Amino acid sequence: MEYEAVIGLETHVQLKTRSKMWCACANEFGADPNTRVCPVCLGLPGVLPVANAEALELTVLTGLLLNSSIPRFAKFDRKNYFYPDSTKNYQVTQYDKPSTLGGYVDFEFEGAIARVRITRAHLEEDVGKSTHFDRFSGVDFNRAGVPLLEIVSEPDLRSPDMAFEYLNALKDILHYGGISDCDMEKGMVRCDVNVSVRPKGETKLGAKIEIKNMNSFSGVRRALEYEIPRQIEAVKAGKTLRQETRRWDDDAGITEPMRTKEDAHDYRYFPEPDLMPFEPSDEWLAKVKARVVELPLVRKQRFISEFQLPAGDAEVFKNDVPLGDFFTRAAQGSRNPKGVANWVINNLRSKLSESNTTVAEIQFNPGHLQALVDLVDSGKISSKIAQEVFADVFATGESPGAIVERKGLAQVSDSGAIEKICDEVIAANPRSAEDFRAGKAAALNFLKGQVMKLSKGKANPAMAGEILERKLRA
Ligand code: ADP
Ligand code: MG
Ligand code: ZN
Numbered sequence: 001m002e003y004e005a006v007i008g009l010e011t012h013v014q015l016k017t018r019s020k021m022w023c024a025c026a027n028e029f030g031a032d033p034n035t036r037v038c039p040v041c042l043g044l045p046g047v048l049p050v051a052n053a054e055a056l057e058l059t060v061l062t063g064l065l066l067n068s069s070i071p072r073f074a075k076f077d078r079k080n081y082f083y084p085d086s087t088k089n090y091q092v093t094q095y096d097k098p099s100t101l102g103g104y105v106d107f108e109f110e111g112a113i114a115r116v117r118i119t120r121a122h123l124e125e126d127v128g129k130s131t132h133f134d135r136f137s138g139v140d141f142n143r144a145g146v147p148l149l150e151i152v153s154e155p156d157l158r159s160p161d162m163a164f165e166y167l168n169a170l171k172d173i174l175h176y177g178g179i180s181d182c183d184m185e186k187g188m189v190r191c192d193v194n195v196s197v198r199p200k201g202e203t204k205l206g207a208k209i210e211i212k213n214m215n216s217f218s219g220v221r222r223a224l225e226y227e228i229p230r231q232i233e234a235v236k237a238g239k240t241l242r243q244e245t246r247r248w249d250d251d252a253g254i255t256e257p258m259r260t261k262e263d264a265h266d267y268r269y270f271p272e273p274d275l276m277p278f279e280p281s282d283e284w285l286a287k288v289k290a291r292v293v294e295l296p297l298v299r300k301q302r303f304i305s306e307f308q309l310p311a312g313d314a315e316v317f318k319n320d321v322p323l324g325d326f327f328t329r330a331a332q333g334s335r336n337p338k339g340v341a342n343w344v345i346n347n348l349r350s351k352l353s354e355s356n357t358t359v360a361e362i363q364f365n366p367g368h369l370q371a372l373v374d375l376v377d378s379g380k381i382s383s384k385i386a387q388e389v390f391a392d393v394f395a396t397g398e399s400p401g402a403i404v405e406r407k408g409l410a411q412v413s414d415s416g417a418i419e420k421i422c423d424e425v426i427a428a429n430p431r432s433a434e435d436f437r438a439g440k441a442a443a444l445n446f447l448k449g450q451v452m453k454l455s456k457g458k459a460n461p462a463m464a465g466e467i468l469e470r471k472l473r474a
Contacts, residue, residue, distance in 0.1 A: 002200040003235065005228045007157035009220075010192040011170060013180045014126060015058045015147040021125045022049030022092070022145055029186045033140035041145035043088030048274050051076075055147035056099070056278060058179050059123045060288045062149060063100030065177045065295065066118050070285065074099040075277040076123075079267045085128035085139050093124035093150075095269045099278065105153075106297055107169030109162055113297075116166050117154035124148050149179070155194065155205065160224035167191065167217045172296040176321070190215050193223060196241070197231040206231075207241040211248050211255055223248040227255050299324070307337035316345055322359035323349065329366035339373040343390065351394050363397030372400040384457050385409050413460040415467065418451070421459060422467045425450045436472050444468060 017027050023040035040047045063070050077095035103118040126146040128139045151170065157163045171182045171189060182189050191214045196206035211227065214220045227246070234241055246255040280288075294302070296318050303314035303324070317324030327344045331337040348369070352359065372389060375381045381389065381404055392403045404410055412418060425447055426433050435443035444465065451464040 001236075003197045003232045004200045005158060005224070005231075006155045006196050006198060006205060007159075007163050007224065008155035008194040009153045009157065009163060009167065010194070011151045011153075011167065012126075012190045012192075013149045013151065013174055013182065014188040015055050015149055016178060016180050017052055017054045017058070017147055019052060020145040021052050021055055021123075021147040025142075025145065027146050028142070029183075029188075031142055033138065033142065036142040037144070042141055043086070043144075049092065049272075051275060051278070052147055055123060057288050057291070058147075058177075059099045059121065059149055060280065060285070061177055061291050062121050062151070062174065062179050063103065064289060064292050065173050065179075066100070066103035066105060066121065066151070068100040068103030068118060068121065070100055070280065071097065073097060073277055073279050076272040076275045077269045078272050079124075079269055081265055081267060083127065084137075085130050085141075086144070087128075087141070091124060091127065092272050092275070094122035097277070098122035105166060105169055105173065107165055108297065109165045114162065114165070116156040119152040119154050121149055121151045124150060155196075160221040160228070163193070163224055164217055164221040167220060169297070171217075172318075176293050176296055177291075178293075184216055187215055191217075191220055193220055193227075195224060195227055195231070197228060197235060206235075207243045209241070209243070209255075210245045212245055212258065214248060219248065219250060222250075222253065223255060226253060230255070303327075307331050307341070309338060309341055313338075313341045313345060317341075320349075326359050326366055330369040332370075334370045334373065336373050336377055339377065340369055343369055343373065347387075347390055348394075351391075362394065364394055365397065365399075368393050368397075368399050375400055375404065379411060379413060379460060380404070381409055381411050382452075382457055382459075382461060384452075385411070409458065411460050412455055412458045413463060415463060418455075418459050418463050418467055419471075421451050421454050422447075422464065422471055425454060426468070426471060433472055444472070447472075 014027075019025060020027050020041055023038050025036045025038050025041055028036055040049060060070055074094060075097045076092050078090040079093050079095070080090045082089050098120045100121040102120070105116050105118065106113050107116075108114075126143050126148040128141040128144040131138050131140065153166070157166060174180045175182050180188055193211040193214055194208050195211070196208050198204065198206040209227065209231065211223050214223060231241055243261040245258045245260075247258045248255050300311075300314045300318040303309045303317050304311060309317075317327055323344060326348070327341060330344065331340040334340050348364070352362070372386060372393065375389070376383050376386045385404075389400045389403050389409065392398060393400055429447060429450060432443045432446050436447070447468050448461065448465050451459050451468065452461060455464075
């Protein structure tokens with residue numbers, strides 16, 4: 001019998017706010033332990049939380065980017081549990097009335113567009129971070145109370161690779177939307193992986209195994225690559241899988257049991273008494289809607305449909321937003337957008353890295369690039385000369401037309417002038433001329449090269465070739 005995997009992901013993302021979720025402490029990674037704390041995020045008795053307005057906006061903005069519906073009533077609840085890095089002994093989260101419901105993420109997978117449905121995204125708070133030393137453990141509360149968004153997917157994923165691509169697509173969306181910096185190294189995105197197996201064709205779900213606290217996408221993929229065959233083998237051996245939580249041991253490359261359903265917590269959720277429910281007004285929603293950006297996949301598809309770019313180029317411009325925006329402005333109205341794309345990807349990109357600058361810092365007007373491509377396409381300058389002009393535009397910001405004019409770089413397409421140079425070259429290279437007449441076609445290229453050299457790269461190469469050939473055959 002054939003088996004298939006069923007995967008659903010719970011992705012936790014730290015929101016990009018200046019301050020924490022309920023207090024004015026900085027939401028900042030890397031400060032000395034316990035220097036970004038106050039009575040509120042330390043969970044001292046008697047304090048009152050105040051909801052971070054930007055976190056509420058970013059949550060709803062995420063919903064809009066994920067095609068979710070935005071309920072007009074959301075509230076916060078207390079999820080009670082004891083944990084050393086959560087001094088309050090509860091986490092404030094959204095339980096039955098989250099800020100966003102439903103939605104989906106479309107992404108490229110195996111040459112097609114895959115869709116994973118989103119169950120909900122709810123707003124909660126991060127906890128502190130424990131560090132275990134030889135003889136003792138320490139807790140850093142700088143992270144406690146950082147706004148955390150949990151994005152829950154439906155069990156629509158079917159393979160480790162698909163989970164990996166979904167996570168990358170989700171991260172791209174959140175990054176585009178300014179929701180989160182999504183810096184994995186700083187733990188800004190973490191993920192719980194739920195996976196079960198079932199016979200292919202079966203519609204009922206198998207027992208859910210949850211792998212907790214994954215902090216890299218490749219880790220998620222590796223954990224699934226281990227866990228799925230493990231489950232399938234167990235089922236094939238006649239064992240009954242039971243719902244349980246497992247932990248991923250990255251060094252050993254295995255998952256191991258943590259706890260079973262029997263010792264599942266009863267979190268005793270109840271409405272957070274210190275916070276009002278959140279009921280967004282029309283004006284507030286309009287303000288958030290105005291922050292919606294084009295989705296990465298839509299952007300990539302636009303580069304393909306609007307400018308007829310190959311998928312590889314479109315992918316570059318999807319991943320590098322400033323570069324793609326520069327291209328868009330340079331290609332607008334151009335007869336040769338692919339030519340413009342080549343210059344941006346091959347030349348501009350390397351110039352930027354060479355000079356260690358960003359698109360925002362350069363004085364290169366995008367219109368100048370379009371003009372440069374036009375100069376080449378119309379035969380006004382050769383592509384070799386264009387390299388020189390490009391370097392000048394990059395260095396000075398001057399227009400290509402002005403540079404060509406000032407430096408006298410225009411391609412010579414005057415047949416009289418080219419004829420003269422061809423005569424000179426033939427006279428100076430009798431052996432090559434003889435070779436060509438004797439049938440060595442390559443000799444023409446050499447002579448053509450000499451014409452280009454003598455004209456300082458300005459002779460129209462096609463014309464030079466034609467004229468040389470005509471003269472040699474005469
Ligand atoms: P819980 O209430 O324990 O958090 P949920 O039903 O809310 O469980 O689901 C949590 C995540 O697990 C979701 O992403 C969901 O898609 C996924 N999931 C639920 N059941 C299964 C299953 N049988 N196999 C794989 N994933 C599942
Ligand atoms: Mg859960
Ligand atoms: Zn604080």
